[in-house]
Every structure is written in C-alpha cells, then in structure tokens.
Amino acid sequence: MPPRRHQEDRSPSQVDVARLAGVSTQTVSRVVSGQDNVRPDTARRVLAAVEELGYRVHAAAASLASGRTRVLGVIVVSTDRYSSAALGVGIQQVAAANGYTVTTAAVADHASTEAFLEAFDRLERQGAEGIILGVPVELDSPAMRARTERTPATRSERSSLDDDAPLAVDQRAIARLAVEHLLDLGHATVWHVSGDDYWIETQHRIEAWEQTLRDRGIAPPPLIPADWTPESGYRAGRTIAAIPDVTAVFVSSDEMAFGLIRALHEAGRSVPDDVSVVSVDDIALAAYASPALTTVRQPFEDMGRAAALRVIAKIEGHDAIGEIPSTDPQLVVRSSTAPPSTAR
Structure with missing residues (x-):
C-alpha cells in the first residue's frame, strides 16, 4: 500500500508516527534512534507506522536529540587510482549497514604532514565521531598521535601508527x-x-x-x-x-x-x-x-570494510561489530607469465 498523503502535503512528523502507532513521541524517538529499551511489539508498530507514512529522520535533529552525529570521516589522497575508489566502496557499505554516513577530506598527492593534520581537524569540525586514515603514507608524528588519541581512528594501510592492525595488506x-x-x-x-x-x-x-x-x-x-x-x-x-x-x-x-x-x-x-x-x-x-x-x-573493498568495522567498534566501545574480512594478498596467475624461452 502506498504511503498516506499527509494533510497539506507536509512531511510526516514524529507526532504523526506516534498517533498512528498509538505510542508517545518519546517512544518513537527511541525506536528511530536505535535504542533497545523498547518492547519488540511496540518497536514493530512504530516501524510499521514509519514505513506507512514515509517518515524520514532528519539527521541534524537526530544529532541534537542524541548528542551523536553517526558520521565517519575518511582522509584520502586526491588521486584517480582505482584503489582509492574501491576502498571507499567498502567503507560506505559498512557505514550504511551500521547507521553511519561518511564524509571525506581529500589532500593533494605529495601533501605535507600539515595538510593531513588540517584534514583531520576539518573532519572533526564536521562532527566525525571516528576517522579512517585511508592514506598509505607515513603520518607518525606527535601532532597526529594527539589527534588519534582524542578521536577514534584507524588506518587502512599498515604504518607505525597502527603496527598490529590485522586489516592492512602486507x-x-x-x-x-x-x-x-x-x-x-x-x-x-x-x-x-x-x-x-x-x-x-x-x-x-x-x-x-x-x-x-x-x-x-x-x-x-x-x-x-x-x-x-x-x-x-x-x-x-x-x-x-x-x-x-x-x-x-x-x-x-x-x-x-x-x-x-x-x-x-x-x-x-x-x-x-x-x-x-x-x-x-x-x-x-x-x-x-x-x-x-x-x-x-589487493582486496581494496575488504580493506575499506575492515577499517570501517574497526573504527565503529572503537566508537561504540567494544571489540568488534562484525567479522573482520581477510586482507591477505593473492597471486592470480593469467597469461602474462611463462617459463623463459630457453627453458621451453
């Protein structure tokens, strides 16, 4: 059944959802923000009303109500290399599945350490709760360490900032x-x-x-x-x-x-x-x-998924929120290699 047309074609509100589901607006707020202190049958009624009315949560309002932005930041080097795009696909997939959005800060190829620090600061100002450093360049400095200590962060490549990360390709x-x-x-x-x-x-x-x-x-x-x-x-x-x-x-x-x-x-x-x-x-x-x-x-999408899983786990305060994908490299043998002609 198509969503009901609302009076005067205005967007449905939490009040409308609450009225249709027979609950309070506070209960609607708890359900749409993912809180688990609501009875399952009540939550189902609220979600059914959300679907019927076509109600959509306003991100800014939800952020004000919950004190959270549910935003992941990603720092990348500005390049047209395939690896950056594929890494981003993996990050986006995990973020969407866990109720996060992604914002990206790109720095120029061969940029200085200061440019990466500025990108980190910019993402923090935009409300990023965690930041993925999707840059396979050396960023080990006291200034960067201070930032990764105040804001959950992880790397998509192995480096001295995160030597033990299992998600990096060797x-x-x-x-x-x-x-x-x-x-x-x-x-x-x-x-x-x-x-x-x-x-x-x-x-x-x-x-x-x-x-x-x-x-x-x-x-x-x-x-x-x-x-x-x-x-x-x-x-x-x-x-x-x-x-x-x-x-x-x-x-x-x-x-x-x-x-x-x-x-x-x-x-x-x-x-x-x-x-x-x-x-x-x-x-x-x-x-x-x-x-x-x-x-x-190189499993770039898996690297992105693994990095996103790691940083969300840090934000949420537990060890893991899903199985970390393997990022082992794999030799794929095709037609461009053969024994030398003398051996043949």
Whole structure:
C-alpha cells in the first residue's frame, strides 16, 4: 500500500508516527534512534507506522536529540587510482549497514604532514565521531598521535601508527609472491618497476623484491622507478625493451603494466614469450588485457570494510561489530607469465 498523503502535503512528523502507532513521541524517538529499551511489539508498530507514512529522520535533529552525529570521516589522497575508489566502496557499505554516513577530506598527492593534520581537524569540525586514515603514507608524528588519541581512528594501510592492525595488506608479501612466482618459473632474475616513492607501499615492495632475490643468491638488477601512471609504465617498458637479457619484470601496479606491455609490443618483444610480467592490484581490466595480466590481488573493498568495522567498534566501545574480512594478498596467475624461452 502506498504511503498516506499527509494533510497539506507536509512531511510526516514524529507526532504523526506516534498517533498512528498509538505510542508517545518519546517512544518513537527511541525506536528511530536505535535504542533497545523498547518492547519488540511496540518497536514493530512504530516501524510499521514509519514505513506507512514515509517518515524520514532528519539527521541534524537526530544529532541534537542524541548528542551523536553517526558520521565517519575518511582522509584520502586526491588521486584517480582505482584503489582509492574501491576502498571507499567498502567503507560506505559498512557505514550504511551500521547507521553511519561518511564524509571525506581529500589532500593533494605529495601533501605535507600539515595538510593531513588540517584534514583531520576539518573532519572533526564536521562532527566525525571516528576517522579512517585511508592514506598509505607515513603520518607518525606527535601532532597526529594527539589527534588519534582524542578521536577514534584507524588506518587502512599498515604504518607505525597502527603496527598490529590485522586489516592492512602486507606489501612485502605482495612483492614476495610476485618475485617467487617468476623465479619458480625458471627466470634467472627479476627486474622491478617501482611506484611513486612518496608512498610507503613502494618502499616495502622494493625491500622485499631485493631480499627475495638475495635469499635465492641473486644480486638485484637496477631498479626502474616510475610513478603509478600508465605513461611511466610505458617509459619503463622502453627501457626494458632496450635490455636484451631481461626475461621477467615485477611491475608495481596493473596500470603501469598496461603501459609497459604496450612499449614491449612496439619494440617487438612478446609477452610472455620474451618477457614475463607480474603486476599488482587486480583491477577489473587486468583480466581483459592482452595478454591477461598475472597480478597480485589487493582486496581494496575488504580493506575499506575492515577499517570501517574497526573504527565503529572503537566508537561504540567494544571489540568488534562484525567479522573482520581477510586482507591477505593473492597471486592470480593469467597469461602474462611463462617459463623463459630457453627453458621451453
């Protein structure tokens, strides 16, 4: 049955809901704010009246009444990378399921620590009850620690602010999975195209790439730096194409790998017949590249869900409000890797 049209087409109020349900306005307020000190049958009557009338809670009024905003803040780096969007999807899903809204503060790429502090302060002024630091950059400072002590906060990436967080993807494990896969195929060594050195994950992957090679008794070849963009991957691919003995490359993002493979094809180097390529992220296009990319999947949406669950648990004052998703990286083997041609 469609909602009743209200007199003079005005929006229904708590008084209207209370009248239809046969309860007091205080009872309506307790039900719509999620309080549990209402009889189940009474709560059902109130919710039925809410649905029939099309009553909607006014967020500002509810905040004044309860003393809570039910707002989560998220600090992100302003970028068009897939990871930021996917992380946000996971945060939004958990927030909506638990009665929270999300507000975001974006800072420029390569921003100073002061810019992140200003973003944190801005979210606090907007009423954020908890803040997710969705930025894989180093933010360990006395000023940031003071803020995370006064407002519940958590990280979506591992850092010294939250070393024991189980929700972070182990970036060193990503590099080990990629390099060991190529070495196990029989390649004598693995070259590495790194991401922007502003990001913590870049350094962690470089360290693990070097260590994994040394553990196999292999001296790491020269690092090829890039900046996450397909253009930088293309430039790295031109460099790789000019080195005849390169047979395997670990590229630090799928998007850079697209550019690198294009450069190799233009130079007459076949993937994977001449050069095997492993990348990172497993974005939606990775499976449809030519060839389909072997990549290490990062569960970005699960990272967002896990971060939101953690910060809401801190706000609500208990250990957890749901099962924290696994954020272990996973090697996805497709067509861009193969044993070296000499082995074949």
